[in-house]
Amino acid sequence: MTISDLSLFQTLKSKMHWHQTRQGVLAENVANADTPGYQGKDLESFSFETALKTRTTGLETTRTSARHLQASMVRESGSAKADAADGYEITPDANTVVLEEQMMKVTENQMDYQTVASLYTKGLGLIRTALSRGG
Template identity: 75%
Template sequence: MSISDLQLFQALKSKMQWHQSRQGVLAENVANADTPGYAGKDLKAFSFQDVMAQRSVGLQTSRTSTSHLVGSMMRETGNVERDETTGFEITPDGNSVVLEEQMMKVTENQMDYQTVASLYQKGLGLIRTALSRNG
C-alpha cells in the first residue's frame, strides 16, 4: 500500500486539484471583467464527504449486543464505475464581474491551497517520523 493510497492524502490531493481548477475559473473571470454581458463563474463548493463517497462505499457493521461499539468500515470497490476526470462543476455566479471581488477570491483561494499543501506536507512528515523511529 502506497502512502498516497491513504484516504487522508487522497482527500487532500482532491482539494488541491479543486483549488487549481478554481484558480483557472477565477482567472477567466478577471480576464473577462470588461467583456459586455459576461457573467462571472465559480466552482461548486468542495465537499470532503462527496469526494469520499465517490472513492469508496461504506459498510455498516452489525450490532449483536448493546455493549458492542457502533462503527463502519470503508472499503475500495472494484465494480463501481467512476468518472476519473478531474473536472469540477462550474456554476453561474449570478453577478456581473467585480474585479475587486474576484481578486479577493483569488487571494483567498491561494491561501487555502497553501494551507492544504502544508497539511499534506505535515502528514508526510509525521509518517516519515513514525517510520524512522520504528526501526
C-alpha cells in the first residue's frame, strides 16, 4: 500500500479529476457561445461525502487502537456527468451561454483546482517528512 492510496489522497485526486472534467465542459460552452440553440452545461457540485461513499474498498487493515487511522485501498467507481445548466440569459437564437459567466466559472475552477493540488502536495510532503524523521 502506498501513501497515495490513503482515502484522503484518493478523494483529493477525485476532486482534481472533477475540476479537469469541468474545465472541459466550460471550454465546450465557450466554444459554442455562438451556436444557435446550444444549451450551456455544467457538472453537479463535487461532494466529498458522496465521493467517500461511492468508493469500493479492497484490503482492510485492523485498528489496534482507537487513535489509529483506518486506511484502506480504494478505487474510483464513478464519473462526472454534465447536465444542462440553468441560464439566466437566453439569446434570441435560444443559446443560453453567457461568456462573462463562463469565464468567471473557468477562473473559479482553476483557482479551486490549484488549491486542491496544493493540499495534495503539502499532505504528501508532511507524511514524507514524518516518515523520514521517524527512522
